Amino acid sequence: MENKTYFYFMLFENLGHIKYALFSLGFVLYCVIIILNVVIILSIYLERTLHQPMYILISCLSINSVYGTAAFFPRMLSDLLSDTHTIPYEACLIQCFVIFSYTANEFATLMLMAFDRFVAISKPLRYHNIITLRVLTVLIFIHWIFPLLCLGISGILTARLTMCDNKLWKVYCHNYEIVKLSCTNSLNSNVWGLFVLITTAVIPLCLILHSYVKILIICQRSSSQFRSKAYQTCIPHIVILLNFSIGIISEITLTRIVNLEMPTWLSVIFSLEFLVVPPILNPLVYALNFTDIRKKMLRLIKPNLVRHVDLKM
Template sequence: MADISTSASSRAWPPVGGSSDSSLSDASKSPSDAAIDISSSPRPVSECLDEDADGNQTYFYFMLFERLGHMRYALFSLGFVLYCVILFLNTLIILAVCLERTMHQPMYILILCLSINSVYGTAAFFPRVLTDLLSNTNIISYEACFLQSFVIFSYTANEFAILMLMAFDRFVAISKPLQYHNIITSKSLIVLIVINWMYPFICLGIGSLLTARLQMCDNKLWKVYCHNYEIVKLSCVNSVLLNLWGFFVLFINAVIPFIFIFYSYVKILFVCHRSSSKFKSKAYQTCLYVTIIKSIDNINKSLPFILYC
């Protein structure tokens, strides 16, 4: 009877669907070996693309392109034509000012700076957006996103700085016409242009470096281009210090130039009001010309953001 039970138990020992050798090898594994097997399971491809070895985000996704559908082709055509027009007009202005010696004057040089800045800013916006409109994978690398954000914001800051210099030039020309050539010299103009282009780069460069050090918790941007504030909102840490720096940069690069521009043209109006009709007509003609140039320039630069944002 004992022999029968022993043989039965020996036949029942191997588990169903497996051999005794495999069962023994599985049983002999330590808990640490089992943990290694679990952790070594393959990760999804999207996670491997989105994070580096330290777990930091390496890509951002532009989510708005997914909702465009077939409308993206119409937007691409419109954007391509607009970009070509902006390049053509600004190239004409650059060539005219550079080749025509009679236009080597402060006001025309500042208009030349506006055109160069326009080419600089739109080069960071249009090629990327037009490419994304025709692409099915609307992703941008971490480094390229920060570069695009820096170029677009520095372009905007440079715009305010140039407009402020143009307002100062017209203010001196109308309020102090006899001293104009002593105040606005070629050397002083170059120094002012360099200073007004350098401090936005420094301020925005510091902000970009602070943003680049943040740990990101998400990588979905609800814009069609990289926006520094939108990137900060994706971070995992408290960004109060960075927000304060952003308000400081905004005040320095936008609010102060706007106040100076407004003050300059108000003073010009008072000077014209107290002057003779002949002087008044010349002053208004000069200011009207500058206003038209600024309006065309601002329309060309605001249309892309109105269309795509």
Template sequence: MENGTYFYFMLFDNLGTIKYAFFSLGFMFYCVVIYFNVLVVLAVFLERTLHQPMYILVSCLSINSVYGTAGFFPRLLTDLLYDTHRISFEACLMQSFVIYTYASYELTILMVMAFDRLVAISKPLHYNNIITTRFLTLLIVVAYLYPLTFVGFGALLTARLKMCGNKLFKVYCHSYEVVKLSCVSYNSNTIYGMIVTIITVFIPFSFILYSYVKILLICQRSSQEFRSKAYQTCIPHLVILLNFSVAFFCELTLSRFVNGEIPVELAVILSLEFIVVPPFVNPIVYGLNFPGIRKKIRHLIKVSK
């Protein structure tokens, strides 16, 4: 099989009429995700009092959710409706790139959030001098360019491979599954994939854990009032981190270490958690826990009626 032909998503075969039910549920869920996340972005953008680093980073998470789900849901919904579930080699690489940069962006944005909270809690009097608009912009740019570079180079390595197989037992283009269809040795891709995982997953995650452990130690030495305020701003971030970490760990474990050892249906559900659950949960958590965002969202909903 030459690059430039097609891959086939085998898990869509023989769905029968139930595919229309899946399509309806998927379409409604996608609309809700887009609606919630756009509301958060608009709330932060339109309300001047929310033009602060913490809220700007929350809007970055919502923008990333829109980006990631756009790389998955339109393709999924199309495959549910059509009988031929195929995708070109180039489009497959693009979808894989979007999904995995989305996952990496999620962690790097959470890393910047953790750093922001660490500075706010450890150096409250110098916070505005440290987290300036220029420095925040630099952090956000690095948070996007850092994964983009490493994941992008991995996509280029995959694009060079000659493919002999064309059957994907996934509902989206999974980079490692594509690489395994190669006719030639893909050891270099496997090694680079592990390096990218360390660079884009474990390093940001380690820094996030370090930041929150340090915050916890600072809070233990502080007054009850200080601890209460610190926990109020940190707990939503920790909920988001825990939610995404569990979902992404399921995907990482399934793709690398658990091949064919669990039922296909369960494998599909677990592998989709990191794309489906965080974009839905994130705006709800921030909308409920930050009064400024909640108030502006209520106003936007009233105006739209």
């Protein structure tokens, strides 16, 4: 192929009339994602009592969900209705950058959440002196900028490769799949990609697990009342972490480690789990487990519901 022109999404071929059902499902899912996450963001932004580190990090997850899905859903929906499923080379690299920076930002935010809970449980009297809004802002900035720089370098290395094929067996642009289409030496891209994977996913995940193990040890040595309160604040974060980690591990396994013989539709579902489920699950988990967020969300959606809920309580 002529180098650096376009890529072709092969999985959109021969969908027939099912593409309209998939478009409807995708459109509904995207609307739900946007509505839920925007309501979470507004609830935390508008309620001054929620301007605390834990809630700010929850809003960061929602902002990241809106950011990441914006790179996938609009493009996917247009491809479902289009007769030509091509994407320009530059647009494909941008989509790679946004989707994978979304992934790195998610792990970074979950790592900061684990650190926040660890400090709150291990040093409750000093918590507000350690986790200040200024410190949190700096940590968020550092842990979001570093992946962006790393992934920017990945994009530059990929852009320098000569492409010998333009067929992508994905429903979105994937940097590793693009590198595999190169007919030049891609060792630098592969080594750098492994470095990015370790620094933006593996290390944060290890630090997260370390924090929760330390929390578990502290809880086992504490009173039942303290343990119950600690578990109540940590379980929602652990549910989010497990769901996202399973999605990422599935995607990495299918892409880099093994080539499993499975139906195409099942492979697509596994590869999209990290892009579709967390943006829906996150706001639902936090709305159900944090009363302050839930009440503010209800006020935004329908003010009269708050009175009804309060009366029932």
